[in-house]
Amino acid sequence: MNRNKLWISVIVGLSLLTYTCKISRNAIKRDAEGKIVVNTAPSPAYLSPKESLESIHLPKGYHLELVAAEPMIHEPVAMVWDGNGRLYVAEMNTYMQDADGTGEMKPVCSVKRLEDTNGDGKMDKSVVFISNMVLPRMILSLDDRLLVNETNSNHIYSYRDTNGDGVADEKKMVFKNDAINTSNLEHQKSGLIWNIDNKLYVTVEDKRYYYEDGMIKSEKLYDGPGGQWGLTNDNYGRLFFSQAGGEVPAVTFQQNPMYGRFDFKDQFNEDFQAVWPIISTPDVQGGLGRLRADSTLNHFTASCGQSVFRGNSLPADAIGDLFICEPVGRLIRRAKVTNTEGKITLKNAYEKEEFIASTDMNFRPINTATGPDGCLYILDMYRGIIQEGEWTKKGSFLRKKIEEKKLDKNIGRGRIYRVVYDGMKPDKTIPRTLEMSSQQLVSHLSHANGWWRDNAQKLIVIRGDKTVVPELKALALNTGTPQLGRIHALWTLNGLKALDNETILKVLNDKDPEIRKTTIWAAEEKVVKGDDQLITALGQMTGDPSADVRFQLALTLRFSSSEKAQDIIKGLLVKNPDNEVLATSQKRYQGSLDARALSKKNAELLSEADKKLVYEGSLIFKQLCATCHGADGKGVAIGGKDMVAPALAKSANVTGDPEKLIKILLHGLWGPVDGKTYPDMMPSLGANDDNYIASVISYIRNDLGNKAPVVKPADVKKVRQENSKRNKPWTKKELEAAKK
Incomplete structure (x- = not known):
C-alpha cells in the first residue's frame, strides 16, 4: 500500500467542537x-462520543473535552508525546474481540x-506509525x-520516520532478550517510563533500564516492584x-x-479501597462478593493506568494528586498524597464519591x-469486555454477564479526553x-509543567551534550530559581556523568530539604x-532535620561495602x-x-537439576504469583483485613x-479454600509448558x-494428559474428592 494512503482522513473539527461540552453542568x-x-x-448500547461525554460526571468547575x-x-x-507534541497511541486491536479472545496474538x-x-x-x-504488531504494550519517546x-x-x-511521511521506516533493536514471555497478557510488564533519575522503570520484573550510546541496557533491582498495568x-x-x-x-x-520493596x-485504609460508581456493575470477576446491595462495585478490582498530575493548567491543589483508573467501576479515583515524617499515605479526595464516574457501560478508562x-x-x-479471556471462560460468573x-x-x-478547568485556558504552545x-x-528545566521539564532533561541526556554543564551547575546552585528546576539540573548533570x-558538597548544605535529598540520591x-x-560528608548529615533526607541517606548507603557507610546506617x-519508615525499611x-x-543454604541440599528448577520457579513466582500471594508467600493485606488469595x-x-x-496450576481454582472465600479465582497457567508448571510448584514447596x-x-505431563479434557477450574471440594 502507498504510504500516503495510510493517512487517515479524519476531518473532525466541527464534530469535535460539538462533542466538547462542559459536563460538570450535568x-x-x-x-x-x-x-x-x-x-x-x-444500557450496554454504544454511545457516540457526544452522548458518552454527557454520561461522565466530574466535580464542579471541571469538564472534559x-x-x-x-x-x-x-x-x-x-x-506518549514526543518532543514536538505529537501523540503516539498504542492500539491492541486484537484484544478480546469476542468472549474467548479469539485471534488475540495475530500481528x-x-x-x-x-x-x-x-x-x-x-x-x-x-x-499509522507502526503496523503489524502483537499487542504493543509499552511505548516511550526518546528524541525522534x-x-x-x-x-x-x-x-x-x-522506530523512526526518516523521510517525513509520518510512517516509521527505521526499526532497530535497542534491547535484546530472546526469552519468550508466556504469562497471561494481563500479567506481563508495563510502564517503561523515564524517571527523574534517568532510569527507565517497568512493572512486574526485577529490572530497570537506562539509555547509553544509542542502546537500552538493564540492571537488576534488589526486589521486583510488583504492579501490573500502569506506572507513574x-x-x-x-x-x-x-496491582x-x-x-x-x-x-x-x-x-x-x-x-527493596515494602x-x-x-x-x-479500608475506606480508600471502597469505590463509588454511579452505575450498576454486573461484570466484575469477583462475583456477588464484590457488589453492594445497590449493585455497585464495592472495592477496587481493576486499578490501573495511574498518574500523578504534574501540569499547570488545572488548579494548584491538583498538583501531586494521584489519579487511578478503575475501568470495571467506570470511574477514576483522585487521591491526596500525604507525607508524614517520610511515610506516604493516600486518601480519597472526596467523601464517598469519585473524581470521575460514568453511567456509560462502555466507558473504560485505562490510562x-x-x-x-x-x-x-x-x-x-x-469497549464492553475489559477482562482477558482467562476470566471469561464458559461457566464463569463473568461469561454469563x-x-x-x-x-x-x-x-x-x-x-x-482531556480534563479542563473552567476559567483556566490550556497552554496552546506547540x-x-x-x-x-x-x-x-x-x-525548560524550570518550566511550570512537569512534561516540559522531563522532556528537556531527557533530550539533553540523550544528546550527551556536555557544553551545557556550566549552565546546569549554575542552575543547580542558584537558590533564587524554582526548586524543581534545580532538581532537574542536578539529575541532568547526573545523566551526563x-x-x-564540588557541586555535590555545596548543595548538600542547601536550605531546601528536597534539594539535599535529591543530591544524596x-x-x-x-x-x-566507595568515594x-x-x-x-554524608556521615555529617545524620542529624538532618528532614525525615526524608535521613531516610534517603540510609537508602543511598545501603549497598555500600564501606564499613564507614554501614556505621552511619547503624547510627x-x-x-x-521512632522513625517508622526508616526502621521498617531496614528491618524488611x-x-x-x-x-x-x-x-x-536449603538449595545446596538439592541436586543441580532440582536447584535449577527451584530457581526458575522463584523468578516466575516473584514476577507473577507474588501479586496475589505476597512476595513472602504470606498473602497481600494492604488497606484492609481481607487477603485476595490464600x-x-x-x-x-x-x-x-x-x-x-499441578491440577490447580493447569486449570485454575475457584470457590472456597479451607472455608474461606476469596474475591478472585486462581487463573489457569496451563498454556505454559510442563517445566514452567513444575518449577513454580517446586519453588513454593x-x-x-x-x-x-x-x-x-x-509429573506435570502425566497429570496434564490424564485431565486433557478438563476445560474449567477446579474447586477444593473436587480436588479432595478426587484423591479418595
Whole structure:
C-alpha cells in the first residue's frame, strides 16, 4: 500500500467542537439525603462520543473535552508525546474481540501518531506509525525515536520516520532478550517510563533500564516492584505502582524498588479501597462478593493506568494528586498524597464519591497522563469486555454477564479526553523541543509543567551534550530559581556523568530539604563505589532535620561495602528509634537478606537439576504469583483485613499432595479454600509448558518456610494428559474428592 494512503482522513473539527461540552453542568442525581442515586439498569448500547461525554460526571468547575475518537483510534491502551507534541497511541486491536479472545496474538495491531496542528486541543491528523504488531504494550519517546515493546516479547525496538511521511521506516533493536514471555497478557510488564533519575522503570520484573550510546541496557533491582498495568512518578521521582490482580490500587511507593520493596498495611485504609460508581456493575470477576446491595462495585478490582498530575493548567491543589483508573467501576479515583515524617499515605479526595464516574457501560478508562498543554489526559478503551479471556471462560460468573449484556459486541472503538478547568485556558504552545538547542532546553528545566521539564532533561541526556554543564551547575546552585528546576539540573548533570564532588558538597548544605535529598540520591553511584570524601560528608548529615533526607541517606548507603557507610546506617537507626519508615525499611531489608541466605543454604541440599528448577520457579513466582500471594508467600493485606488469595507460607496445602497443585496450576481454582472465600479465582497457567508448571510448584514447596520434594516436568505431563479434557477450574471440594 502507498504510504500516503495510510493517512487517515479524519476531518473532525466541527464534530469535535460539538462533542466538547462542559459536563460538570450535568449534576449527579441524588436522593433527599444527598446520597447518589445509582443507575441500576444501564444500557450496554454504544454511545457516540457526544452522548458518552454527557454520561461522565466530574466535580464542579471541571469538564472534559474530546481529543480523539474512533475512527481515528481503535482499542487504545497507552499514549506518549514526543518532543514536538505529537501523540503516539498504542492500539491492541486484537484484544478480546469476542468472549474467548479469539485471534488475540495475530500481528495486526498498531501504533498511531496523532497531531493537533492548530493548538486547539483536538487531534486533526492521524497516521499509522507502526503496523503489524502483537499487542504493543509499552511505548516511550526518546528524541525522534519511539521505543516499543510488544506482548510476549522482551525485546525493545526503536522506530523512526526518516523521510517525513509520518510512517516509521527505521526499526532497530535497542534491547535484546530472546526469552519468550508466556504469562497471561494481563500479567506481563508495563510502564517503561523515564524517571527523574534517568532510569527507565517497568512493572512486574526485577529490572530497570537506562539509555547509553544509542542502546537500552538493564540492571537488576534488589526486589521486583510488583504492579501490573500502569506506572507513574511524581515531581521528585517517587514511583507509584498498581496491582489489579491483588485488588490493591497503589503499591511500592514508600521507597524506590532499587532498595527493596515494602508496603505499610495502613498506607491507606479500608475506606480508600471502597469505590463509588454511579452505575450498576454486573461484570466484575469477583462475583456477588464484590457488589453492594445497590449493585455497585464495592472495592477496587481493576486499578490501573495511574498518574500523578504534574501540569499547570488545572488548579494548584491538583498538583501531586494521584489519579487511578478503575475501568470495571467506570470511574477514576483522585487521591491526596500525604507525607508524614517520610511515610506516604493516600486518601480519597472526596467523601464517598469519585473524581470521575460514568453511567456509560462502555466507558473504560485505562490510562492517564499529564500533557504538554498542562492538562490531565484520559485514555478510554471504550469497549464492553475489559477482562482477558482467562476470566471469561464458559461457566464463569463473568461469561454469563457478558452474554446477558452482549458486552462482546462493543469492540473496535476508543476515546481520548482531556480534563479542563473552567476559567483556566490550556497552554496552546506547540512544542518544538526536538529542534531546540541544548541551551534552550536548559531553560525548560524550570518550566511550570512537569512534561516540559522531563522532556528537556531527557533530550539533553540523550544528546550527551556536555557544553551545557556550566549552565546546569549554575542552575543547580542558584537558590533564587524554582526548586524543581534545580532538581532537574542536578539529575541532568547526573545523566551526563558530570555531577562532580564540588557541586555535590555545596548543595548538600542547601536550605531546601528536597534539594539535599535529591543530591544524596544523585550522588549514589559515587557513594556505592566507595568515594570516601562523599561518605564522610554524608556521615555529617545524620542529624538532618528532614525525615526524608535521613531516610534517603540510609537508602543511598545501603549497598555500600564501606564499613564507614554501614556505621552511619547503624547510627541513624539508633538516633531515630521512632522513625517508622526508616526502621521498617531496614528491618524488611535485613529480613530479606536472612531469607535469601536460608534459601541458598536449603538449595545446596538439592541436586543441580532440582536447584535449577527451584530457581526458575522463584523468578516466575516473584514476577507473577507474588501479586496475589505476597512476595513472602504470606498473602497481600494492604488497606484492609481481607487477603485476595490464600497464604502459601508454611502451608500444608503446599507441602501436601503435589498432584492437587499441578491440577490447580493447569486449570485454575475457584470457590472456597479451607472455608474461606476469596474475591478472585486462581487463573489457569496451563498454556505454559510442563517445566514452567513444575518449577513454580517446586519453588513454593522449597521456600516460603516450606520443605517438600520438588515436582518434575514428567509429573506435570502425566497429570496434564490424564485431565486433557478438563476445560474449567477446579474447586477444593473436587480436588479432595478426587484423591479418595
